[in-house]
Amino acid sequence: MIELIGVSKRFGDTAAVDDMSLRVERGELCVLVGTSGCGKSTTLRMINRLIEHSDGEIHIDGQQIRDFREETLRRRMGYAIQSTGLFPHWTVARNIGLVPRLLKWPPARIRERVEELMAMLGLSMDEFADKYPRQLSGGQAQRVGVARALAADPDILLMDEPFGALDPITRETLQHELRELQSRLQKTIVFVTHDMDEALRLADRLVVMDGGRIRQQGHPLELLREPADAFVESLLGGEDRGLKEAALLTVGERMMPLSPRLLPRERISRHATLREALSMMLWRHAERLAVVDDEDMPIGELSLRRLVGAKHHE
Structure with missing residues (x-):
């Protein structure tokens, strides 16, 4: 959908x-x-010609971007930025x-279309359609x-640090909403951030840049497990990479069948991350957790011994 070939600026x-060079x-x-x-x-x-490239070629759906009129090109692409760029004297609608x-x-x-999108992003038409940007919270304005x-x-959809100015709770909520939207809409999204946790949580493809060049790219788990060099390893969190990987894997991926032993008292959802499971084990002093489904019925168990040893046996 998007291809950069030997592009310099x-x-x-x-x-x-x-x-x-990058292919999305x-x-x-x-x-x-x-x-x-x-x-x-x-x-x-x-990519949307807000800045013109000096060398190389940028293609959208197989066509060079300079073959498009700038206005036509930009209207084919959504653009969301940290400051939202909303017109202050216009209503939300x-x-x-x-x-x-x-x-x-x-x-x-x-x-x-406005009604559809406001509903999709959790903004009541009756409550928000006629409000002005100054009357919105940061999270509402970003929506x-x-x-x-x-x-x-x-x-x-091009997104440049869109959640960068938000508090951690609102930011995490909007990250989750973006992934949910993406699973339904299947847009091609290029997202810029300096926050590695946000990058790992969102990316299908993670591209690590340094000095105007790509140092490594691939699925987040690939980069966490096999960083190309010390710079990438450091940027990904160094010795903290194990916990960052645990935040990308779910309990359901690591649980074992229920054993004949007494069911663990502490319970955790199969959708929770391994990082959340580790945190619960440490906080509750539990070596085993019962894994439950959406109806809170036990479907498996997770042990600390298995969790710590799983990486070694892969």
Whole structure:
């Protein structure tokens, strides 16, 4: 869906992005991560031509982006940023309907799309449609920003630190909502963040950048288990990588069948992460947990011995 071939961007004598090649498949959530100044936001903005690339080629669905008019290209892509970019004197409904209006959709279709997106993102039409950005919390404003990016049903969604200014609880909630949206809508998403936990939680493909170049890319578990070099290992958390990996795996993936022994008193959902399971074991001084399904019925068990030894036996 998106392909960068030998792409560079120079500002004077400085190369912000240097000979970068990247392929993002249709329906993939690709996260660019790295330290400040590594070129990740510049890369994102070259895809929709907010910044023009100096060398190389960028293709969208097999066509070079410079073959499109800039306005046409940008209307094919949703764009969500940290500051939301909402127009302060427009209502929520009007902000969301911006691109469909530019595309001259009929008013009834625009209203229907606004209602659909507000419902999808947990914003009551009656409560929020006529509010202004200043009347919203940070999390609500960010939901409106995502709704606006999705309004014209674009194939591609570009997101630049969209949750960076939010408190940890709201941020985690919106990360979960984004993954849920992605599972339903199957958009092609390029997401920029400097937060490694956020990157690992969201990415189908994780791209680690440094000095305008890609140091390593692949599935988050691949990078955690086999970092290409000391820089990638450090960025991924160094000795903390085991806990970061545990946050990506579910209890259901590691549970064992129920044993004939007495059922453990402490219970945990099969959907919980192994990190949550480890935390519960430490907090409750439990070496075994009963794993329960959505009806709270025991379906297996998890032991600390098995959990710690599983990595060794893989």
